[in-house]
Amino acid sequence: MKTTGGTDDQKRRAGERAAELVTDGTTVGLGTGSTAAFAVRAIARAVDDGLDVRGVPTSFATRELAREEGVPLVALDEVETLDLAIDGADQVDDDLNAIKGGGAAHTREKVVDAAADRFVVVADPSKTATTLDRAVAVEVLPDARTTVAARLRELGGDPTLRRAERKDGPVVTDNGNLVFDCEFGPIDDPATLSSDLSAIPGCVEHGLFVGMVDEVYVGTDDGVEVRTRG
Structure with a gap:
């Protein structure tokens, strides 16, 4: 379930501004989605100009884009730490908690983003x-979809199995799992819901990113608004 909204110019401003944070020798997590793609392309142009960077992609789509654009890539297990991660979001609240997972890449995104010293x-x-109020993506083991759905309902959610576009059947993640889009309404306590979701057996990962984001770059019609934690 990809989210829409915003203009390409707004997204480009945000992505290109964040790409300016990438300095020589940086290992950077490369996020997934249309706004993060602008950052990947900007980093690629800097590489063409001689910048020495290594990118860690968060999805198959991002890996393909980075390769096409010429960004040198390494696997996450080949690095000890990431200096920076730049990623998009489906929604960000006033406390910089985020919902991700519109592209069904939130599991790897969370691993990469959490490993970074700075997550933008x-x-x-x-x-x-x-306040966060979008549906939360929940990646589940295929055999656990029934029991996980029941537990999501016990938590007050309304889970819907994500269906693939232009093919029969459900969406299958890069990890070979299924995805529920779970409506909870306004999420007044993201931290508690995050913990409850993580405790469900069969839940591989969910799209609530609580206490992880250091800064948000919001592209506007005439610039970029930078929001920081605290």
């Missing part, structure tokens, strides 16, 4: 909100 979200204004 790039977004357009349509992705900002006072």
Whole structure:
């Protein structure tokens, strides 16, 4: 379930501004989605100009884009730490908690983003909100989909198995799992919900990113608004 909204110019401003954080010798997590793609392309142009960087992609799509654009890549297990991660979000609240998973890449995104010393979200204004209220993506083991769905309902959620576009059947993640989009309404306590979701057996990962984001770069019609934690 990909989210829409915002203009390409807004997304480009956010992505390109965040790409300016990448300095010589940086190992950077490369996020997934349309706004993060602008950052990947900007980093590639800097590489063409001689910048020495290594990128760690968060999805198959990002890996393909980075290869096409000429960004040198390494696997996450080949590095001890990441200096920076730049990634998009489906929604970010006033406390810089985020919902991700519109592209079904949130499991690897969370691993990469959590490993970075600095995690910057790039977004357009349509992705900002006072309180998170979008559906939360929950990646599940295929055999556990029934029991996980029941537990999600016990937590007050309304889970829907994500269906693939232009093919029969459900979406299958890069990890070979299924995805529920779970509506909870306004999420007043993201930290508690995050812990409850993580405790469900068969839940591989969920799209709530709580206490992880260091900064948000919001592209606007005439610039970039930078939001920082605290």
